[in-house]
Amino acid sequence: MQPLNEQQVIANLRQRDDASDRYYAAWWIGKMRSQHPEAVPLLLDTLSALSDDPVDEDDRGVALNAIRALGLLLNPAAHDPLMQLLGSKDYSVREEAARSLGAMKTKAAIPQLCQLLSGGPAAAGREQVGASTLKEPCEALLEALGNIGVNNPDVVAVITPFSAHPRPLVRAAACRALLQLMKEQRWANELEQLLQHPEPLVRRGVLLDLGASGWTAALPAIEDASVEASLKLVALRGLAEQSDDIKVLDVMDRLL
Amino acid sequence: MTASDLQKAVLALDRATMTSELVKATQTLCGLRNLEAAPTLIKVLGFNNPAVGAVATQGLIALGRDVVPTLLVSLDVGNYGARAWVIRAIATLRDPRGLDLLEHALKADIAPSVRRSATRGLAEMELEGPSFFRDFSRCCEALFKAAADDEWIVRYAAAFGLEQRFCQNSTDTGLRMQAIAHLEQLSSTSEAVKVVQQRAKLALQRLQAE
Numbered sequence: 320m321q322p323l324n325e326q327q328v329i330a331n332l333r334q335r336d337d338a339s340d341r342y343y344a345a346w347w348i349g350k351m352r353s354q355h356p357e358a359v360p361l362l363l364d365t366l367s368a369l370s371d372d373p374v375d376e377d378d379r380g381v382a383l384n385a386i387r388a389l390g391l392l393l394n395p396a397a398h399d400p401l402m403q404l405l406g407s408k409d410y411s412v413r414e415e416a417a418r419s420l421g422a423m424k425t426k427a428a429i430p431q432l433c434q435l436l437s438g439g440p441a442a443a444g445r446e447q448v449g450a451s452t453l454k455e456p457c458e459a460l461l462e463a464l465g466n467i468g469v470n471n472p473d474v475v476a477v478i479t480p481f482s483a484h485p486r487p488l489v490r491a492a493a494c495r496a497l498l499q500l501m502k503e504q505r506w507a508n509e510l511e512q513l514l515q516h517p518e519p520l521v522r523r524g525v526l527l528d529l530g531a532s533g534w535t536a537a538l539p540a541i542e543d544a545s546v547e548a549s550l551k552l553v554a555l556r557g558l559a560e561q562s563d564d565i566k567v568l569d570v571m572d573r574l575l
Numbered sequence: 576m577t578a579s580d581l582q583k584a585v586l587a588l589d590r591a592t593m594t595s596e597l598v599k600a601t602q603t604l605c606g607l608r609n610l611e612a613a614p615t616l617i618k619v620l621g622f623n624n625p626a627v628g629a630v631a632t633q634g635l636i637a638l639g640r641d642v643v644p645t646l647l648v649s650l651d652v653g654n655y656g657a658r659a660w661v662i663r664a665i666a667t668l669r670d671p672r673g674l675d676l677l678e679h680a681l682k683a684d685i686a687p688s689v690r691r692s693a694t695r696g697l698a699e700m701e702l703e704g705p706s707f708f709r710d711f712s713r714c715c716e717a718l719f720k721a722a723a724d725d726e727w728i729v730r731y732a733a734a735f736g737l738e739q740r741f742c743q744n745s746t747d748t749g750l751r752m753q754a755i756a757h758l759e760q761l762s763s764t765s766e767a768v769k770v771v772q773q774r775a776k777l778a779l780q781r782l783q784a785e
Binding site for chain 2: 352568
């Protein structure tokens with residue numbers, strides 16, 4: 320199969336006959352950071368299907384990929400449409416919208432993100448009967464607040480209770496956000512402790528949180544973690560790109 | 576040390592089922608520092624258990640370059656995990672007998688972590704003897720290819736590798752100029768990943784400071 324070019328991908332996203340071509344096109348545009356002038360308008364068009372009742376499953380898949388792509392393209396035209404999606408009934412739509420808004424550092428989304436987290440672990444963070452998810456996509460919401468990076472007492476007050484959530488990955492997301500906002504070593508300590516968790520899946524998640532925090536003091540903990548080198552390198556990439564510290568590159572060299 | 580130590584350790588490994596038992600048995604096997612334990616340690620790499628694989632790889636590396644021939648003949652092409660560990664061990668041992676294998680892994684392996692390890696190996700391999708210049712140029716050509724890999728971590732490893740290859744050696748000015756050109760490309764905005772740019776810039780600084 321020939322690799323697709325940008326023109327074909329744009330055409331594939333525009334057509335309505337083949338859902339899998341549209342699905343792949345929406346992913347491709349984000350992955351390749353397409354700067355085609357029609358990319359963002361076409362991605363935004365896919366979102367309208369989310370207000371249909373009932374929502375078509377194929378269209379929903381395309382829209383979820385479009386939300387992720389918008390978070391990679393960082394085009395301001397996506398701020399408002401993505402904020403509207405935080406009010407969606409669909410958990411995954413709220414989750415992906417929060418992630419993309421965090422990546423875009425959309426300050427205007429902060430009140431809505433805080434609203435979704437209101438009530439703390441006992442409400443937004445409550446376990447759902449018969450489902451593996453919590454009531455709200457807490458990890459994505461917390462990470463978005465940390466990435467947007469506005470450190471004010473209201474935001475900190477919303478996030479802090481989640482640092483005691485029963486789920487380790489929710490605790491990690493809260494500590495990561497607090498570390499990004501407050502830049503205090505105590506939150507890095509919490510994360511480093513979680514890095515000792517017996518579950519490999521938790522250790523991997525925490526490692527990426529430490530990397531995303533840009534906290535260079537965590538460098539030795541990342542290097543020594545019992546997680547595979549490939550993932551440490553991903554975490555260290557986050558650290559290096561935020562800190563511009565040669566020490567991080569030296570550790571990456573040792574892990575190659 | 577006696578043969579029965581080896582037999583006992585292999586038996587303990589066969590009986591182990593939980594990760595903690597496997598790690599312990601593998602550690603015992605490594606502790607014997609016996610080349611005859613190598614085939615068993617290589618078998619352990621295929622268990623698809625990262626904790627155990629890491630211990631076994633360290634054990635194989637600790638056996639030194641005498642283990643390289645065994646590693647070269649025992650590569651399990653069907654098992655991605657085992658393959659990655661073997662490439663890693665050979666890269667760490669810096670043995671020039673691994674050149675064919677690393678070159679091929681970088682060219683053909685679908686796993687980015689294998690291509691990454693192979694790139695590091697080609698950067699650090701200790702070349703010597705009459706074939707020095709030919710092998711040096713093969714390593715460089717492979718690193719130039721790695722600099723154009725689809726995966727950012729392989730391009731990062733290429734930037735690291737070009738610095739290693741040329742920080743002491745300035746005999747071949749043609750290859751050196753090509754290396755600088757590749758590093759300039761990786762440090763420019765045509766490189767999409769910031770950390771690759773950062774690493775390539777550092778390599779250029781270090782090479783041009785000499």
